[in-house]
Amino acid sequence: MKTRDKILLSSLELFNERGERNVTTNHIAAHLAISPGNLYYHFRNKSDIIYEIFLEYEKLVDYYLDIPEDRPLTLDDMMFYLESVFDGLWSYRFFHRDLEHLLDGDRRLRQDYREFTDRCLDAISRIFEKMAEAGIIEPQSDELRSAMSLNVWLVITNWMAFLKTAHACEESANLTLTELKQGIYQVLTLEIPYLTAAYRERVLALREKYRPQLPEAREVELPVGKTVGWNAV
Amino acid sequence: MKTRDKILLSSLELFNERGERNVTTNHIAAHLAISPGNLYYHFRNKSDIIYEIFLEYEKLVDYYLDIPEDRPLTLDDMMFYLESVFDGLWSYRFFHRDLEHLLDGDRRLRQDYREFTDRCLDAISRIFEKMAEAGIIEPQSDELRSAMSLNVWLVITNWMAFLKTAHACEESANLTLTELKQGIYQVLTLEIPYLTAAYRERVLALREKYRPQLPEAREVELPVGKTVGWNAV
DNA sequence: GTATTATTAGAGTATATACTCTAGGTAGTC
DNA sequence: GACTACCTAGAGTATATACTCTAATAATAC
Numbered sequence: 001m002k003t004r005d006k007i008l009l010s011s012l013e014l015f016n017e018r019g020e021r022n023v024t025t026n027h028i029a030a031h032l033a034i035s036p037g038n039l040y041y042h043f044r045n046k047s048d049i050i051y052e053i054f055l056e057y058e059k060l061v062d063y064y065l066d067i068p069e070d071r072p073l074t075l076d077d078m079m080f081y082l083e084s085v086f087d088g089l090w091s092y093r094f095f096h097r098d099l100e101h102l103l104d105g106d107r108r109l110r111q112d113y114r115e116f117t118d119r120c121l122d123a124i125s126r127i128f129e130k131m132a133e134a135g136i137i138e139p140q141s142d143e144l145r146s147a148m149s150l151n152v153w154l155v156i157t158n159w160m161a162f163l164k165t166a167h168a169c170e171e172s173a174n175l176t177l178t179e180l181k182q183g184i185y186q187v188l189t190l191e192i193p194y195l196t197a198a199y200r201e202r203v204l205a206l207r208e209k210y211r212p213q214l215p216e217a218r219e220v221e222l223p224v225g226k227t228v229g230w231n232a233v
Numbered sequence: 234m235k236t237r238d239k240i241l242l243s244s245l246e247l248f249n250e251r252g253e254r255n256v257t258t259n260h261i262a263a264h265l266a267i268s269p270g271n272l273y274y275h276f277r278n279k280s281d282i283i284y285e286i287f288l289e290y291e292k293l294v295d296y297y298l299d300i301p302e303d304r305p306l307t308l309d310d311m312m313f314y315l316e317s318v319f320d321g322l323w324s325y326r327f328f329h330r331d332l333e334h335l336l337d338g339d340r341r342l343r344q345d346y347r348e349f350t351d352r353c354l355d356a357i358s359r360i361f362e363k364m365a366e367a368g369i370i371e372p373q374s375d376e377l378r379s380a381m382s383l384n385v386w387l388v389i390t391n392w393m394a395f396l397k398t399a400h401a402c403e404e405s406a407n408l409t410l411t412e413l414k415q416g417i418y419q420v421l422t423l424e425i426p427y428l429t430a431a432y433r434e435r436v437l438a439l440r441e442k443y444r445p446q447l448p449e450a451r452e453v454e455l456p457v458g459k460t461v462g463w464n465a466v
Numbered sequence: 467g468t469a470t471t472a473t474t475a476g477a478g479t480a481t482a483t484a485c486t487c488t489a490g491g492t493a494g495t496c
Numbered sequence: 497g498a499c500t501a502c503c504t505a506g507a508g509t510a511t512a513t514a515c516t517c518t519a520a521t522a523a524t525a526c
């Protein structure tokens with residue numbers, strides 16, 4: 001593999017593990033056992049590395065969210081979208097973590113990210129529209145669909161932050177893809193009231209698969225008698 | 234005012250304006266025209282300052298979310314909760330911005346914040362419960378109510394980040410309280426399908442008051458023909 | 467007044483971070 | 497073999513940041 005690609009790969013890996021804020025260009029170089037000078041031969045600065053990684057992320061999500069216009073959507077499609085989006089979120093999880101700071105440091109990125117968000121919101125809205133056409137959910141007004149889509153976006157993009165801050169016990173350490181995908185449970189919660197009678201039971205069954213499990217570690221840690229909070233029933 | 238209080242006040246102000254990451258203890262001291270030594274006489278370190286500010290924030294929100302158990306809830310109550318929570322969010326807006334990093338730097342804060350989140354989620358859930366008792370929304374299962382409350386929390390706490398990243402045009406600069414409160418529109422969107430016939434129209438009317446206005450600046454900046462994205466109808 | 471305590475100034479330090487610069491190596495081509 | 501384009505090493509730098517230390521000053525107690 002070319003050094004340039006190795007730098008991108010290692011950067012992504014370190015960013016995801018430790019957070020962009022805690023990874024310096026020197027760390028990246030050290031991790032690859034190359035010199036800082038070498039790294040800076042391939043990239044003008046740290047922002048450039050981040051920007052290139054964003055372009056990959058963007059490409060991936062755009063690919064996932066390409067909605068077929070020649071056929072109706074199925075439940076399988078919907079689950080594929082959800083699974084894919086959370087996979088993408090996982091692979092580039094450093095990105096939404098320090099988003100605000102990243103955008104403050106790079107105008108291009110800010111502009112591109114805004115357009116990216118707009119595209120995603122349009123895609124979510126379009127998915128809802130086609131789900132209504134397919135009889136999975138009741139049709140909604142454009143306005144409601146837009147607002148709903150935005151709520152879906154907020155839940156999706158911030159589920160990880162919630163896990164890391166409110167949920168994780170120690171040091172926000174080892175989060176798993178499985179835990180992340182419990183966000184699908186939350187997204188499907190948003191859809192429940194709009195489901196048609198024909199599909200309601202099937203979607204609820206799918207949703208059950210993502211229901212968060214009570215983490216043992218946490219229960220042990222809590223004082224006896226205390227509620228488990230967000231997960232309590 | 235005592236120097237100690239002045240430090241807390243200035244820190245909050247600077248953190249809110251520039252983000253915690255961009256404000257050093259030296260900045261705070263300079264802003265107050267005191268010496269770094271003086272600042273460190275009053276606080277052991279930067280984390281201590283942040284922690285004290287968090288305690289204030291926590292106290293404020295706990296006060297707002299104190300739910301009266303001796304009478305039913307009204308629509309006015311609900312709007313008061315929403316307005317208050319967003320006011321609090323505004324006053325301490327630096328906090329949710331760099332939350333993850335702040336928690337990584339202070340164990341006490343991590344623990345306290347987790348308990349704070351749990352309390353807030355319980356409060357939201359309790360509000361839904363009492364709104365059902367008051368006939369404003371249809372009653373829901375415990376499980377659904379918990380999941381809903383969590384979604385409400387996600388929307389509330391991340392609405393500002395959305396505005397700053399996806400919405401703001403330049404440098405995520407001047408955000409106003411009014412814009413922030415458009416988050417109420419999003420929260421009420423979550424409630425719509427559960428509203429009872431008796432209250433539906435009234436809540437929808439309240440919601441309209443918070444509907445986001447198309448920002449002129451943004452439309453001008455966009456290429457002709459491009460959709461406005463999250464706000465498009 | 468004197469002793470004690472609380473407060474403040476301000477120079478200074480250890481560490482880190484993004485990034486530069488020069489010199490040299492390597493691979494392919496004619 | 498020499499020319500060229502690409503790649504790499506590694507020491508070095510300017511700046512920043514959180515924090516310390518000492519000495520001086522103000523406030524208070526007795």
